[in-house]
Amino acid sequence: MAVVLMAYASRNGSTRGIAERIAASLDEYGNQVEVHQVGRAPEAGGYDAAVFGCGLYGGAWPTEAQAYVRRNQATLLRRPVWLFSVGIGAAAVEQGFRFAGMLAGEGPKVVGQFQDTIGPRDHHVFAGAIEPAHLSRVGRLLYRGIRGKYGDFRDWKDVDAWSDTIARQLADD
């Protein structure tokens, strides 16, 4: 049984939903999971393992998540860590957006910065959700320009499969 930190950043709620689902799944496997917004999360030293998840905005993780990881990097390097990002890019190919390939390439770029400092076991990019109200007027026009579609594209099977691999690795550690 591991004590696991699940820390997330979610402006519009879809990442929070995925974080809660992964936490519930790890709980079911007998782990003790604490879910926190990354800006309010306790420092990582009190946990055996950590999972971080952030919604992508402008191809990046929010500064409070980057700051948390930097501040705790020595601790995180010695623990198993998993990262996930949530973005519309992950749904773009399937949904037929223009420039889908470019959007889909953002995840690896985001996480590249953490590769050496904390050595995460994996980084997974999940499809997210987007509504017109999340975008400014100009944003909506640009989104239309890439033939962007609105909706909740979260793939719960993908989320559950990823949770299972984490649970199995925690059990083997």
Ligand SMILES: Cc1cc2nc3c(=O)[nH]c(=O)nc-3n(C[C@H](O)[C@H](O)[C@H](O)COP(=O)(O)O)c2cc1C
């Ligand atoms: C202003 C804005 C910028 C966004 N930028 C990106 C992006 O760069 N890459 C991406 O894949 N998704 C992008 N998205 C889509 C969000 O990441 C996606 O909707 C995600 O589910 C949001 O997570 P949240 O609901 O937890 O905030 C953007 C959405 C908005 C509203």
